[in-house]
Amino acid sequence: MGSRSNKRIGKQTVKLQNPPKIITTTSIVGPKEGDGPLGEYFDLILKDDMYGEESFEKAESSMMYRAIKDTIKKANLREENIDYLFAGDLLNQLTSSNFAARDVNIPFFGLYGACSTMAESLGLASLIMDGGYADYVIASTSSHFSAAERQFRFPLEYGSQRSETAQWTVTGSGAMLLSHEGNKPYVTYVTTGKVKDYGIKDANNMGAAMAPAAVDTIYKHFKDTGRSPKDYDVIATGDLGLVGKKITEDLLWEYGYNVKNVYIDCGAIIFDHERQKTNSGGSGCGCSAVVTCGYLYKQMLDKDIKRMLLVSTGALMSTTSSLQGETIPGIAHAVAIEYD
Amino acid sequence: MGSRSNKRIGKQTVKLQNPPKIITTTSIVGPKEGDGPLGEYFDLILKDDMYGEESFEKAESSMMYRAIKDTIKKANLREENIDYLFAGDLLNQLTSSNFAARDVNIPFFGLYGACSTMAESLGLASLIMDGGYADYVIASTSSHFSAAERQFRFPLEYGSQRSETAQWTVTGSGAMLLSHEGNKPYVTYVTTGKVKDYGIKDANNMGAAMAPAAVDTIYKHFKDTGRSPKDYDVIATGDLGLVGKKITEDLLWEYGYNVKNVYIDCGAIIFDHERQKTNSGGSGCGCSAVVTCGYLYKQMLDKDIKRMLLVSTGALMSTTSSLQGETIPGIAHAVAIEYD
CATH class of the missing domain: 3.40.47.40 (Stage V sporulation protein AD)
Known part of the structure; x- marks a missing residue:
């Protein structure tokens, strides 16, 4: 069966030999998330979840774009320094991520793992960094309450009653920048x-x-x-x-x-x-x-x-x-x- | 800016140091594709594009499942030998890939790159193999004419006229198995x-x-x-x-x-x-x-x-x-x- 790869331990886990650091992150949320218990920890709280756009979907894409751009800026880098963007979202055909990726000049891997996508993008980005294929990689995801409601359930205008076990889709986008530099998590x-x-x-x-x-x-x-x-x-x-x-x-x-x-x-x-x-x-x-x-x-x-x-x-x-x-x-x- | 990763050449390309081999592939197509000029090259030509399922979407998912299973079988392996599955399709929320992945017991990365997904999945799978993170990886994608038409354009029942520049979505699924063994492409x-x-x-x-x-x-x-x-x-x-x-x-x-x-x-x-x-x-x-x-x-x-x-x-x-x-x-x- 060939010799087992030496970086995998057990059946499903990779132990990184050259652990990449998360050198900076950006978190952007909607007004409701900003009003919640973790409000003080977010970098940007939108005043309006339309974020100046014509649709919820465009607002979501703009949030992700802003999260990516702010992350690059905080690290004093430019788009051309970033080797890969790993990103995904919940919308059909990754609408938010694709349109955010269109506006940044970075080689792009689109991912879909539903709400698991942050760990999927961070995990793949970490493997690519650990393997020495990149110097800077960004992992990002987004979701938007109103965009998700009308896609997966009912348009909000219907005024449907929410079930007790129903969850509330977070309006927000996070981006993480990985590198081998500095002393960071x-x-x-x-x-x-x-x-x-x-x-x-x-x-x-x-x-x-x-x-x-x-x-x-x-x-x-x-x-x-x-x-x-x-x-x-x-x-x-x-x-x-x-x-x-x-x-x-x-x-x-x-x-x-x-x-x-x-x-x-x-x-x-x-x-x-x-x-x-x-x-x-x-x-x-x-x-x-x-x-x-x-x-x-x-x-x-x-x-x-x-x-x-x-x-x-x-x-x-x-x-x-x-x-x-x-x-x-x-x-x-x-x-x-x-x-x- | 840190030292440049030594595996990247130029801005967007990785040169693999430890090139993985594509040790086997499977191709499954619908009747129309089987009737086309490349018919003789496909491993399985479906007699009916419903493939015994109740919906086009389930038929597409079953095609991908079969392509993955046949690929594993041809290599005399079992599901538990495969370290990762990289797969994606065109349907909302990767319906075909997710349900195919559900029925195989393999750690799964869902990808969305629209019709670029075969090179996206093969590319990522190759990097993961090259980096020594896996012994066997499968890359797969699928699409289905009737599922795509009703999702992206019009349900076929409408009988809409097709534009001259319109393309015809291929009903088919391909799977590739990567490993470091043997003498293969x-x-x-x-x-x-x-x-x-x-x-x-x-x-x-x-x-x-x-x-x-x-x-x-x-x-x-x-x-x-x-x-x-x-x-x-x-x-x-x-x-x-x-x-x-x-x-x-x-x-x-x-x-x-x-x-x-x-x-x-x-x-x-x-x-x-x-x-x-x-x-x-x-x-x-x-x-x-x-x-x-x-x-x-x-x-x-x-x-x-x-x-x-x-x-x-x-x-x-x-x-x-x-x-x-x-x-x-x-x-x-x-x-x-x-x-x-």
Whole structure:
């Protein structure tokens, strides 16, 4: 069968030999996210979620463009210094990412992993950096509440009532710049997820659909690396929300791992659910992106978090697959970030 | 600015130090593609493009699943031997790829590059192999005429008349298995494209929208590598069709490169356009996938082609972006494949 690649440990994890650093990040959010508990950590809070554009979709694309441009600027670089952009979003045919990529002059890999895309883009960007294929790479994602509602559920104008287990798509975009320079938080492990499907069909209960994928990836990460929850200050799933978070905790406990003391969910902490009426919590590609680029990254710079595992989680349905009676498969990718 | 990564040459190209081999491929096509000039080169020709499923979308997903499974089987491997699957398609939220990935037990990176996805997935898979992160990687894409028509244009039941410059989405899926074993065609260069937009708005003239991206990537490939058209037996764009192919030839000539003797377009050769009424030619992710996995790969094994440059080309519009008056950006990725 040939000799096993020496950089992989276990079945699904790569241990980086030459860990790339996340030298700067940008987080941009809408007014509602800015009004939530993490408001102070975001770099830019939009006053209006149209962001001066004619459509929600264009507003989302502009947010991502701004996140990418600001990230390059903060690092005192120019577009031509960036070797690759890895980006994705929730819209059909990656509308937001493609149009953002059109306006920056950077070789572009478009990705789709639903809400798992931040860890997918960061994971692939980290492998490309570790392998010596690039000096500077940007990983980015975005989502927009109003664009997602009309694409996946109902246009807001219908005034449909929201289910108790429904999540609230985060309006926001995050961008991370990777390089080998300086002393900044760095990526040590990339655990790539498999698609998992436990037969959930309710698009208003995506936390439950994604939880088994999160559990599988976290469990494989522990098995592959020999680590356990006590090796992390924070394990952060992307957007399982309150419902999916509980399922994940319980299932990991059944596998013998008690994550309770270190486990947070980006979707569960981005809103004040009672006051902001966000039911089961935040969701969307932008959710783990802005919470990681804003809150968690800044906590790492302050040394309040020294080791974290980002586990972005995606529900891989489309309106077509749901209408055709298909269940909702989930996927989760994990990236370990550390700072001494 | 730090030392430049030593594996990149020029601005957009990686020269692989440890070229992965494409040890086997599978190509599956619909009846119309099987009836075309390349019919004899495809591994499986479906008798019915529903492929025993209840919907076009499920048929497309099943084709990709079968292409992946057959590829693994031909190499005498099992799913658990495959380290990564890189795959994408044209459907909203990668419906075909996600549901195919659900049914194979392989860590999965979902990609969206419209019809450029075969070169995007092969390019990323090649970098991951070259970097020593995997022993076996599969790159795959699919498209389906009827699924694409109803998503991007009109449901077939409307009987809409087709424009002269319209292309015909290929029903097909291709899968390639990369490894370091054996003596097979191998990947030497990966040139990653940038998004280019020259203001075309007509979704029935995608060849013209994509041609500038193809020209840009081919030109950068020549500049970065020092190669020229005479270094290749074949330069194959993905699906520019007859219209886009002419534009590409003319623009490259303006840049000083005469590609005429080696240049083919997968979309231009897959159908007999007059007899099969395919107007400007074939298109779709599946087009460059099946032509490469079927016709071109087999020509390489027979040593009729020793050096080829695959340049899959994507039109990055969505129905939403088109309805909102946006132009159609294009992207092209190039991968050099050689066999001594």
